[in-house]
Amino acid sequence: MNLMRIDILTLFPAMFFGPLQESLLKRAQQRGLLEIYLHQLRDYAWDRHQMTDDIPYGGGEGMVMKPEPVFRAVKAILGKDEGQVILLTPQGRTFDQQMAQELAPLSRVVFICGHYGGFDERIREGLQPLEMSIGDYVLTGGELAAMVIIDAVARWVPGVLGTQESAELDSHVGGLLEGPAYTRPVTYAGMTAPEVLRSGNHAAIARWRRDQALRRTWQRRPDLLEQATLDDKDRKTLAELGD
Ligand code: ADE
Numbered sequence: 545m546n547l548m549r550i551d552i553l554t555l556f557p558a559m560f561f562g563p564l565q566e567s568l569l570k571r572a573q574q575r576g577l578l579e580i581y582l583h584q585l586r587d588y589a590w591d592r593h594q595m596t597d598d599i600p601y602g603g604g605e606g607m608v609m610k611p612e613p614v615f616r617a618v619k620a621i622l623g624k625d626e627g628q629v630i631l632l633t634p635q636g637r638t639f640d641q642q643m644a645q646e647l648a649p650l651s652r653v654v655f656i657c658g659h660y661g662g663f664d665e666r667i668r669e670g671l672q673p674l675e676m677s678i679g680d681y682v683l684t685g686g687e688l689a690a691m692v693i694i695d696a697v698a699r700w701v702p703g704v705l706g707t708q709e710s711a712e713l714d715s716h717v718g719g720l721l722e723g724p725a726y727t728r729p730v731t732y733a734g735m736t737a738p739e740v741l742r743s744g745n746h747a748a749i750a751r752w753r754r755d756q757a758l759r760r761t762w763q764r765r766p767d768l769l770e771q772a773t774l775d776d777k778d779r780k781t782l783a784e785l786g787d
Contacts, residue, residue: 606661632686636675657686723756
């Protein structure tokens with residue numbers, strides 16, 4: 545069984561309490577598919593004031609995360625074990641669906657969440673972490689970014705999603721957005737669910753869904769089509785959209 549252990553190093557462990565204890569992440573932990581441990585960075589700051597940040601050399605705005613508590617904590621958390629250390633920073637590689645799928649098979653991941661004006665550069669030099677961003681904007685800290693990444697990665701840990709919730713058909717898997725979905729009733733407020741979805745013809749349903757996914761991607765995210773894997777039928781559908 546693929547068990548993933550996640551350790552989170554943060555000054556604000558309470559920020560994680562809600563998101564990790566609801567829904568899929570809660571169920572995954574209860575079933576033993578995912579283990580998540582929170583660590584208070586301040587516990588590894590051994591000076592009298594338990595300082596985890598300090599003023600920058602050379603002057604300037606903001607405080608810088610001190611190296612010693614981070615190194616001590618990572619050493620204590622991993623011991624002799626191997627693990628992928630991830631540093632959350634707007635300077636990192638932008639997280640996407642492909643990275644979520646790449647991280648899911650790992651057995652140990654340590655997230656380092658920073659606050660204030662960034663990390664002392666020796667944290668990067670010494671730990672050689674994978675630096676990750678969740679987008680081109682600045683958050684108050686890495687905590688929300690870590691939660692986003694953990695949520696997206698957990699969906700790819702085998703067994704976390706039930707059979708009802710297939711990850712394979714989601715938007716961004718296979719490089720396309722998902723097309724429209726319908727459920728009962730057949731007609732609501734004069735709007736009727738497409739006949740083909742109610743036909744029982746599985747091949748026709750699959751083709752319709754594929755065409756709708758192509759259409760939606762073409763309308764909303766044409767940039768994604770350049771990377772998507774397309775066959776001749778897909779290209780015909782797209783050519784017709786362009787006419
Ligand atoms: N910390 C602050 N902003 C961030 C971002 N966009 N992604 C990851 N970590 C961050």
